[in-house]
Each structure stands twice: as structure tokens, then as C-alpha cells.
Amino acid sequence: MTHHIRVLDTASASGPQSARSRIPGVPQAGKPVERLIRAGQRLFHQGDAASHLFELRAGILRQTRTLESGERQVIGFHFPGDIVGFAPDGIHRDDCTAITDGRAIVHHADARTLADRSPELQPRLWAAAMQEIGRAQDQLVMLGRRSASAKVEAFVQYLIERAGNWRDGQVSVDIPMSRYDIADFLGVAVETVSRSFTDLRQAGVIEMTDPHRLTIRHPAALANLR
Numbered sequence: 001m002t003h004h005i006r007v008l009d010t011a012s013a014s015g016p017q018s019a020r021s022r023i024p025g026v027p028q029a030g031k032p033v034e035r036l037i038r039a040g041q042r043l044f045h046q047g048d049a050a051s052h053l054f055e056l057r058a059g060i061l062r063q064t065r066t067l068e069s070g071e072r073q074v075i076g077f078h079f080p081g082d083i084v085g086f087a088p089d090g091i092h093r094d095d096c097t098a099i100t101d102g103r104a105i106v107h108h109a110d111a112r113t114l115a116d117r118s119p120e121l122q123p124r125l126w127a128a129a130m131q132e133i134g135r136a137q138d139q140l141v142m143l144g145r146r147s148a149s150a151k152v153e154a155f156v157q158y159l160i161e162r163a164g165n166w167r168d169g170q171v172s173v174d175i176p177m178s179r180y181d182i183a184d185f186l187g188v189a190v191e192t193v194s195r196s197f198t199d200l201r202q203a204g205v206i207e208m209t210d211p212h213r214l215t216i217r218h219p220a221a222l223a224n225l226r
Contacts, residue, residue: 032107043084043096043104050087052106056080059102060176064184065094074185076135077177079162083125086132100176148188152196155186156206156214157222172215179211 061078183190
């Protein structure tokens with residue numbers, strides 16, 4: 001299928017919900033279209049009607065929820081290959097924002113409608129939904145770890161599993177999300193995240209050439225910490 005690529009221009013977060021649900025440049029019905037996503041753009045907002053699904057081709061997304069206390073909780077991160085926008089009751093419970101520039105195939109339909117309209121997508125939608133459930137379970141295990149440092153170690157393993165680049169028995173991974181994003185994902189203080197990365201580096205478990213990329217020379221050493 002050929003897709004014309006245009007910039008995804010999401011509506012302002014301050015606009016009414018009905019306006020925010022519409023994505024300029026994306027047809028309200030018909031064939032899917034491929035769109036460029038800019039870092040910082042919102043794909044959907046908490047409380048929006050779930051009118052689109054996004055097949056992420058490139059880039060990293062962050063899904064967050066604003067709690068009743070006003071605090072932000074990072075629900076998860078999305079990587080290329082993920083299908084984003086599932087909402088069982090037809091209303092998005094979270095915000096979804098691009099951390100990096102990227103590309104996505106945008107479908108104007110919720111999951112149920114899209115599956116009925118495009119039967120060839122049903123296996124992919126089913127697999128994506130099952131993967132999302134599995135990752136939610138993995139996150140519960142991650143958050144259930146007793147120490148904050150163990151949570152950070154589990155997060156590094158999570159990044160490797162999702163986006164690691166293996167070569168000659170070593171693995172490198174980019175960390176495009178901020179330390180604040182990681183802290184809000186794990187439910188720990190941002191200072192704990194920074195200190196845990198420092199401890200892993202000083203222990204020789206990881207190498208960090210810059211704050212947004214790490215290399216693990218001996219992956220078994222990280223696995224043994226879990």
C-alpha cells in the first residue's frame with residue numbers, strides 16, 4: 001500500500017474535545033494515510049473520543065495520565081511496530097505525545113470498526129492488543145520490585161528488549177526519554193534514576209557515552225542483577 005507522507009498537525013490541547021479529536025490533514029473516513037510526527041506533538045488527549053489508531057513506523061511515543069491529584073503518571077512508551085490508540089470504552093484515558101520525530105500510519109477508526117472494515121488487519125490488531133496486555137503485566141512486575149535501583153535495572157532490561165541493538169555479544173540502546181519520564185514511569189524520584197544509572201556505570205555493568213545512550217558489554221551481568 002502506498003501512503004503519501006505529510007506532517008501530522010495535532011490540534012491545540014486548549015481546544016474543545018470535539019476539535020481535538022479531529023486530526024487536520026487526516027481524512028475522517030477512507031484509506032489510512034502516513035504522517036510525519038514531530039517531537040512534542042500530541043496524537044491524542046486524555047478524554048478524547050478514540051477516533052484513530054496509529055501504526056508507529058518510526059520514533060518513540062510517551063503515554064501519560066493526569067491523576068486526580070494533578071500528578072502525572074507515565075503509563076508506557078511506544079516503539080516502532082506498535083499500534084497505538086486502543087480504548088475499550090471508546091474514550092482515551094491517557095495523553096499520547098511524541099518524544100522524538102517519527103512516522104505513523106493513521107487509520108480513521110477505532111479498533112473494533114477497523115477490524116470489521118479491514119479483516120486483513122484483524123490478526124495484527126489482535127496481536128497488538130495482546131502485546132499491550134503483556135507489557136502492562138510486565139510493568140506491574142517492574143513496579144513491584146522492592147528497591148528503586150532494582151526498578152531502574154529492570155527498566156534498562158525493558159529498553160534492551162524493546163529497542164536494543166545487538167552486535168558481537170554487546171547491546172546498545174538509545175534512551176530518548178528524559179530522566180523525569182523514567183521516574184514517572186517507575187514511580188521513583190528523578191534523583192534515584194540518575195543515581196541508579198551512575199551506580200550501574202561505576203559497577204561496570206553499563207557504559208554511557210552520553211545521557212541518552214548506553215552500552216552493555218556483558219548483558220549477563222545485568223540479567224544477574226534481576
